[in-house]
Amino acid sequence: MKSHRHELWFQVPTRRAFLNITPQVQEALTASGISEGLCLVNAMHITASVFINDDESGLHADYEKWLEALAPHAPVSQYQHNRTGEDNADAHLKRQVMGREVVVAVTKGRLDLGPWEQIFYGEFDGGRRKRVLIKIIGE
Numbered sequence: 001m002k003s004h005r006h007e008l009w010f011q012v013p014t015r016r017a018f019l020n021i022t023p024q025v026q027e028a029l030t031a032s033g034i035s036e037g038l039c040l041v042n043a044m045h046i047t048a049s050v051f052i053n054d055d056e057s058g059l060h061a062d063y064e065k066w067l068e069a070l071a072p073h074a075p076v077s078q079y080q081h082n083r084t085g086e087d088n089a090d091a092h093l094k095r096q097v098m099g100r101e102v103v104v105a106v107t108k109g110r111l112d113l114g115p116w117e118q119i120f121y122g123e124f125d126g127g128r129r130k131r132v133l134i135k136i137i138g139e
């Protein structure tokens with residue numbers, strides 16, 4: 001069995017954003033030389049997510065509205081976590097809802113995704129360098 005580890009780094013200028021990272025994940029898979037196996041992609045931060053869904057801007061606007069309704073950023077004083085001096089309690093909650101990681105099957109050297117599935121990095125507390133781990137195992 002072979003394994004391959006790769007990190008993707010991001011510095012999102014805005015507090016929140018969704019980035020389609022499918023091409024970078026496929027690139028890491030191609031570099032691994034693995035043709036059959038599994039590919040794990042996870043956020044390495046507790047205020048960011050990796051998830052799979054449609055690359056459609058209306059849906060992303062809907063996520064933004066829905067997540068802000070569930071866990072509004074302001075007023076920051078509404079959260080106990082922010083008593084630590086942080087202002088990102090909402091980002092922790094948003095990350096929980098959107099998930100930490102995805103696992104994608106690898107078939108014939110390609111990500112074996114459904115027809116509309118794309119892999120996204122969800123940033124909920126941007127403005128600093130953060131990373132995603134890709135771990136691929138197989139043959």
Ligand code: ZN
Nearest residue numbers: 086088089092
């Ligand atoms: Zn925090």
